[in-house]
Amino acid sequence: MSHPAEALLNAQLQFFLQDFKGDALRTHLDIEANAYCDLLETISARDLLSESQVISWIERNILSYSPTDTMREQAVMLVELGLNNPSHQQQPMRQLINKQIYDLMVQRLVERPALRQELIHSALSSPVYTRVLSDVVYHSIVDYLTTDNAIARRVPGFSSLVKVSRNMLGRMGRLDETIEQAIKAYLSRNISATAKFSEQLLDKALNNDAIAQYAELVWPRLEAYQLGQATRHLETQGLSYLAVLYWNQIRQTDYMKQQISLLVQAWFAHAGNMPAMHFLRLMGIERDHIAREVVAVGEPMVNALNDSGYIERRLKEHFARFFDAPETRTLIQDLIGKQV
Structure with missing residues (x-):
């Protein structure tokens, strides 16, 4: 990479990295969240995803998922912790x-x-x-x-x-x-x-x-x-094992696939053509709620990624591909030649 190209790369990298620090990050996240809400005001769910794409996603990521023993054990651990909590034992119904x-x-x-x-x-x-x-x-x-x-x-x-x-x-x-x-x-x-x-x-x-x-x-x-009396006979290990067996059986049936297709198609027939943001409002989700949560969740997450150097490495790799491209090198050489 030539010296001018490398200088441009670093300048552009530092410019974008400023958006991921301090108050600028919060402002950036808020602007992007509202820009996305503006988009949802004009396009429908059907414009974003088709019925077949949603059905395929559910089949790939839900119906095809077989819970592992580790996942089941984690669920059992959390349930048992909640049931054994002293405050749970004594809480009235x-x-x-x-x-x-x-x-x-x-x-x-x-x-x-x-x-x-x-x-x-x-x-x-x-x-x-x-x-x-x-x-x-x-x-x-x-x-x-x-x-x-x-x-x-x-x-x-x-x-x-x-x-x-x-x-x-x-x-x-x-x-x-x-x-x-x-x-x-x-x-x-x-x-x-x-x-x-x-x-x-x-x-x-x-x-x-x-x-x-x-x-x-x-x-x-x-x-x-007391809740402890109501749940004292729960046997979480056995119930979790039975639940996994049942899920692995029913998820592979034609019945489940038919139900998924029927429900997705019915939803698209009902709400698929209305603006996505309008449907969200009907569900009680306003754009300020979306922006608030994007900032609340995105800020600490982006800060962690930025502190680890991940964002800088990813941006630098993408910028390097751009500045190493023959078209970019030719453009930089032409600009330098015109200045000379």
Whole structure:
């Protein structure tokens, strides 16, 4: 590189480096942030990126990402630190949910009886519930037949029958197989009706007034319930491992790819053509917010890069490429020749 070119390079380098120091850096960042906001006032999201580019980025950087053990361990470490924090252990639940939010949640439940009925039906019509109900009814019948209880004592001659039943069970070890099969067959035929009846009873019991009253009774205990008690059974290692397994399974499915494409396309159809800055305002993000955060984050970051010499090295390399270019050398020689 010739002496004039090197002198120009150093002069230009020092000129730009002034923008990365002291008050000039803050001013520079503010000017650039507002200039970018000016650009966003005139162009849309679709002008910046197409739907296919956004979808491809998500597929490359999110769906293709498999969390490493180190990443999982870091997440577990942070969660466990938070859970083991003494202040967390003793914080009351009202720090997370206040009465206003709690009342709104109860109101939403009260206002959706169809959802409540669907949840009750799904729970009480499941094979698990009917099997448990069948076992409970069966053992209740057996217990009634073999126990001298207050109700049985009011029935003339029942105590004698109970004594006979006990003697039989003492010799046999259980009800006669024929009787047992008959009871179970009866339950099998009628348990669906019993379950449906219990569903009707529960739906009637959980009416709007009952839910509201119960919620009022629960709140004093809930608001004082300590977070440490609520999270003491969390097993973060196992949960994190399960979460990674689930993510690695679902991220590779066609379903996830279809969902991503559908959501991105729907968003672009809704907001892709409006000016980007206008959409940000609708989201509650003003240009002064953007400029403020660019300065707040950019200033310490640029200072660190500048102090390490990184910015000077990168600028010098790019300027050197410019001044070493044949076209630049020819231009400098022509300018020197004209001056001479």
